[in-house]
Amino acid sequence: MLTYTIRRLILAIPTLLFISFIIFLIVKLSPSDPTAGLPLTIPPEVREQIRQSLGVNDPILIQYFKWLKLMMWDEPLHLIEGWTGWNVAPEGGARIISYQTRSPVMDLIIQRMPQTLWVVGTSYIVGILIALPLGIISAYKQYSIFDQVGTFISMVGFSVPTFFTGVLFIVIFAVNLGWFPSVYNTTHVVTDWDSFVVQLKQIIMPVMVLGLYNASQISRYMRASMLDNLNQDYVRTARAKGLNEKVVVLVHVLRNSMIPVVTVIALNIPAVFGGAIITEQVFKVNGIGQLLIIAIQGGDVPVVQTVSFIFAVLIVLFNLLADVLYGVLDPRIRYD
Amino acid sequence: MPDGATPFVLDVKDLKTVFRTRGGEVHAVNDVSFTLKPGELLGVVGESGSGKSVTMMSLIRLLPMPPAEIRGGSVMFEGQDLAKVPEDTMRAIRGARIGMVFQDPMTSLNPVFTVGYQIMEPLRTHMGLNKAQAANRAVELMELVGINDARRRLDDYPHQFSGGMRQRVMIAIALACDPKVLIADEPTTALDVTIQAQILELIKDLRQKLGMAIVWITHDLGVIAGIADRVMVMYGGQVVEQAPVRELFANPQHPYTRMLLETVPRITGERSEKLRVIEGQPPMLSKAPESCPFRARCPQAFDRCASQNPARFDVGPSHDAACFWDFKTGAPRHV
Ligand SMILES: Nc1ncnc2c1ncn2[C@@H]1O[C@H](COP(=O)(O)OP(=O)(O)OP(=O)(O)O)[C@@H](O)[C@H]1O
Numbered sequence: 001m002l003t004y005t006i007r008r009l010i011l012a013i014p015t016l017l018f019i020s021f022i023i024f025l026i027v028k029l030s031p032s033d034p035t036a037g038l039p040l041t042i043p044p045e046v047r048e049q050i051r052q053s054l055g056v057n058d059p060i061l062i063q064y065f066k067w068l069k070l071m072m073w074d075e076p077l078h079l080i081e082g083w084t085g086w087n088v089a090p091e092g093g094a095r096i097i098s099y100q101t102r103s104p105v106m107d108l109i110i111q112r113m114p115q116t117l118w119v120v121g122t123s124y125i126v127g128i129l130i131a132l133p134l135g136i137i138s139a140y141k142q143y144s145i146f147d148q149v150g151t152f153i154s155m156v157g158f159s160v161p162t163f164f165t166g167v168l169f170i171v172i173f174a175v176n177l178g179w180f181p182s183v184y185n186t187t188h189v190v191t192d193w194d195s196f197v198v199q200l201k202q203i204i205m206p207v208m209v210l211g212l213y214n215a216s217q218i219s220r221y222m223r224a225s226m227l228d229n230l231n232q233d234y235v236r237t238a239r240a241k242g243l244n245e246k247v248v249v250l251v252h253v254l255r256n257s258m259i260p261v262v263t264v265i266a267l268n269i270p271a272v273f274g275g276a277i278i279t280e281q282v283f284k285v286n287g288i289g290q291l292l293i294i295a296i297q298g299g300d301v302p303v304v305q306t307v308s309f310i311f312a313v314l315i316v317l318f319n320l321l322a323d324v325l326y327g328v329l330d331p332r333i334r335y336d
Numbered sequence: 337m338p339d340g341a342t343p344f345v346l347d348v349k350d351l352k353t354v355f356r357t358r359g360g361e362v363h364a365v366n367d368v369s370f371t372l373k374p375g376e377l378l379g380v381v382g383e384s385g386s387g388k389s390v391t392m393m394s395l396i397r398l399l400p401m402p403p404a405e406i407r408g409g410s411v412m413f414e415g416q417d418l419a420k421v422p423e424d425t426m427r428a429i430r431g432a433r434i435g436m437v438f439q440d441p442m443t444s445l446n447p448v449f450t451v452g453y454q455i456m457e458p459l460r461t462h463m464g465l466n467k468a469q470a471a472n473r474a475v476e477l478m479e480l481v482g483i484n485d486a487r488r489r490l491d492d493y494p495h496q497f498s499g500g501m502r503q504r505v506m507i508a509i510a511l512a513c514d515p516k517v518l519i520a521d522e523p524t525t526a527l528d529v530t531i532q533a534q535i536l537e538l539i540k541d542l543r544q545k546l547g548m549a550i551v552w553i554t555h556d557l558g559v560i561a562g563i564a565d566r567v568m569v570m571y572g573g574q575v576v577e578q579a580p581v582r583e584l585f586a587n588p589q590h591p592y593t594r595m596l597l598e599t600v601p602r603i604t605g606e607r608s609e610k611l612r613v614i615e616g617q618p619p620m621l622s623k624a625p626e627s628c629p630f631r632a633r634c635p636q637a638f639d640r641c642a643s644q645n646p647a648r649f650d651v652g653p654s655h656d657a658a659c660f661w662d663f664k665t666g667a668p669r670h671v
């Protein structure tokens with residue numbers, strides 16, 4: 001298993017290089033001007049100088065390799081230095097700089113990451129916590145009222161986009177009922193019980209919107225997987241042993257049903273980040289998603305490239321994680 | 337024999353099982369009665385869909401309910417009526433006092449648990465053994481069913497065993513708590529011939545060692561001839577004939593049994609002789625039978641067969657057949 005994981009990690013490098021090149025090219029080739037956001041009073045010669053200094057006139061391959069080196073080497077070192085305090089980062093070395101803010105892209109990302117992680121992470125956990133029991137009970141009581149209502153709701157939750165449910169939630173719970181704020185205040189700090197309640201109130205809507213979407217997706221997998229397994233012969237064997245239903249369902253059936261579901265959960269984590277882009281817009285959470293949107297609108301090529309590449313890394317890593325988990329959970333899978 | 341006790345380990349009377357499906361009812365088991373003596377091996381034969389499995393699964397209430405529903409009858413086992421006991425009593429009997437082995441060993445074991453875990457499960461559930469005790473007993477059981485190197489194989493997963501070995505594991509599970517009755521539902525059908533023979537030998541051997549009564553469901557009359565004490569023939573959810581094994585083979589008294597025996601290929605028979613099959617369709621089970629279920633395919637059928645469902649008439653010593661035709665006189669029965 002370890003050798004397999006290491007082999008996969010090594011194989012991930014060419015994949016990521018390829019992806020990085022594609023991302024770089026696509027973003028680079030889009031018709032955007034890094035000086036477009038600057039005041040109109042700046043004369044064309046100065047603009048040209050700015051472009052020159054940003055290096056956007058270099059041959060594209062040179063630009064790519066420069067960016068790649070920063071992305072793969074300098075920025076990770078800066079990250080490590082930031083986390084550990086060790087003095088490893090190249091002194092005064094180049095960074096990937098945002099066109100718009102003129103600060104290193106990595107710093108922006110690190111500023112934005114906690115908000116996204118909070119909202120996305122909590123909503124994913126909430127989603128899983130709703131989905132698993134829902135899927136299990138739905139399958140065990142197939143065609144019952146519970147199952148039919150549950151299946152209907154998850155179908156709706158699955159097909160209605162989050163920007164719609166988000167706005168709907170805002171209209172109902174923030175505007176009409178006034179229970180929760182419609183805007184997520186990221187400067188809010190939790191210090192005591194009262195401020196915790198405030199935090200809870202402001203996070204509840206984005207978390208529910210994303211969480212319900214995740215729940216409807218995962219619960220469908222859970223239900224299908226449980227149904228698959230409930231009809232297997234080994235379930236009859238378990239019952240013939242005189243085990244009680246709880247053990248039959250929650251040990252024998254669930255252990256098997258979780259194999260594909262855990263894989264799906266792992267595979268979906270990067271997608272949830274992507275989905276959060278929209279929810280962050282709706283609730284004005286200034287996370288990674290919002291950073292990306294602003295960067296796209298402002299033609300901030302380095303930010304778009306870097307954030308997209310980080311998403312790509314997440315996808316590759318969680319794919320790997322899903323495969324490894326599959327092997328851990330299913331004794332029939334041998335990776336060597 | 338003590339008061340109130342019966343000479344039977346299992347005494348089934350008028351068992352009725354119905355499936356309620358979207359397409360209507362399926363009367364899978366219709367007034368099935370039979371008994372099982374201690375240590376006896378009862379063979380159950382009949383074509384596909386005749387209700388063999390459903391009958392045996394009804395006994396231990398292992399059918400999904402709904403759609404299945406036990407409409408009536410009694411199943412006396414160790415002084416209790418299994419058709420009426422509460423579910424937790426039934427559970428304490430399942431896997432402890434009555435063991436079951438199923439047809440397909442490839443799918444009957446849970447793929448994600450070790451074989452040791454699966455053998456130890458009933459031991460820990462029913463006998464309250466701790467882990468170490470259960471592991472020791474599991475090793476004993478694996479040795480008993482002929483699995484070599486048992487201690488080491490405890491931690492292996494089912495996919496690391498061959499089909500025959502998995503069936504041995506299933507047998508070990510069924511026998512774990514030393515049951516009074518073992519129900520084996522076509523335990524060798526899915527195995528190739530040499531493995532079949534080995535499993536048969538194993539069961540014969542275990543029966544001698546442990547002395548449990550066995551119900552053996554099969555399509556294979558050859559197997560029945562080799563191991564059964566008594567045979568019960570089922571058709572259309574009913575018992576149509578029941579007799580000691582020699583008597584049944586020598587002197588079948590139901591037209592269905594006679595045809596079944598003729599379909600068995602004989603090794604001594606002429607090579608050119610074709611395998612005989614029973615013509616016609618099995619009966620519809622959408623209603624409780626009001627006439628003989630076999631009459632449409634029966635060469636002996638006459639008008640009475642269409643208006644009445646024959647009861648099981650005594651036709652010899654512990655031999656009965658559900659047919660209005662009397663093969664001994666070559667004429668309809670006068671009852
Ligand atoms: N879950 C179910 N729902 C509806 N009908 C069922 C169900 N299970 C079994 N039956 C019906 O019950 C009847 C008896 O089936 P059973 O499985 O007992 O046959 P069998 O004699 O064991 O056949 P085989 O030799 O193929 O195992 C069949 O007509 C079958 O269609």
Ligand SMILES: [Mg+2]
Binds near residue numbers: 388389
């Ligand atoms: Mg069957």
